[in-house]
Amino acid sequence: MSPLKDQILVVATDLFHTRGINSTGVDTIVAVAGTTKMTLYKYFNSKEELILEVLQKSQQDFQSWLNEKLNLNSKKPAEKIQRFFDYIEEWVNSPEFIGVGFIKASAEFPNEENPIHQLSSQQSREFRQFIGKLANEASIKDADGLALQLSLLFEGAVQAEQMKRGSGAIKYAKKAAKILIDGAIKG
């Protein structure tokens, strides 16, 4: 990938989170990125396309990071799902955390026909399915049910953290997750 394209994606990701997507103009993006609109529109056909690529890259980066953490530190499937929220906590509490793209994007583009909303919805579903796979591999009976519940705690905690940085919500989400996971493993 071209360094300039990457720089535009990095800057856009940050600005979309800190100022909002609709409130961030392409002029601001190129000014901060140190380039021009002509270059931006060379790599992205429209602002919508830029938003979609930002969402995809953000989710890919997060998933890669999470996969690495899970595979590096846990071998047994049951361990993985039990440590899942530890890594979520680590990620949310890291200074680089600025929020979750698909949560914010779905709020700014509420129409279910909108491509940005559809991608957001897809990413949320895929993340839930990823948790479901962890639960399934840990031989949990209602794996999908637990996955949905954990995803609610995840999205709720992220939402709380986006609303007030340093809320500490993730700590309690983790505790709740442990109760639900332990109950699901036994049951």
Place this chain on the structure above:
Amino acid sequence: MSPLKDQILVVATDLFHTRGINSTGVDTIVAVAGTTKMTLYKYFNSKEELILEVLQKSQQDFQSWLNEKLNLNSKKPAEKIQRFFDYIEEWVNSPEFIGVGFIKASAEFPNEENPIHQLSSQQSREFRQFIGKLANEASIKDADGLALQLSLLFEGAVQAEQMKRGSGAIKYAKKAAKILIDGAIKG
């Protein structure tokens, strides 16, 4: 309250939810409400003020509805918190449900200095404190901890429902809430 002002608030609430706040212009609001910009700016000094009033009215209406449900059907404090999510489910599954204002607004206005963000954050906190009061009256030890967890399930489920109408997330949020509440009552 003037019928026109009320009509503007009703229409704005709907449009903010279905099209997004920043994406909804005042021209659209007055056109749908069947009035003019002059009238809108008579009752609201700015679009920001309109947004703030929409948020306040939405939360007031919801809280009133919820209080009535709780006080009408339950006398014992323990019963109240146990039925809390039943009413949340009823509300989310009702056809009139279009989302939660403070969740969407905080996403569209991420800057913590912004008055709209601040009101959203305040409403989220107050709702959590309301749950905390229910938990406290039910003699639950870590009432605030439980309240935070239930609020995460609430916001997560609402988020999921805003992302995909008819997701069924609230059903599983309710199940998780029951587990957490039962555990907190015993412990």
Place this chain on the structure above:
DNA sequence: TATATACTATACAGTTCTGTATATTTTAAT
């Protein structure tokens, strides 16, 4: 050194948005 490519600089067309100015019409109260 010649040439293609990448990038910059800048202006601008066209649209949309907030908020106001101005004049007119409707409604309600005396």
Place this chain on the structure above:
DNA sequence: ATTAAAATATACAGAACTGTATAGTATATA
């Protein structure tokens, strides 16, 4: 019926935003 208040109709100033057109500059490759 007269008068004050409420609401409408409409135009517009000024700003912001997306996307493009055009011309010039840097960079790398041959």
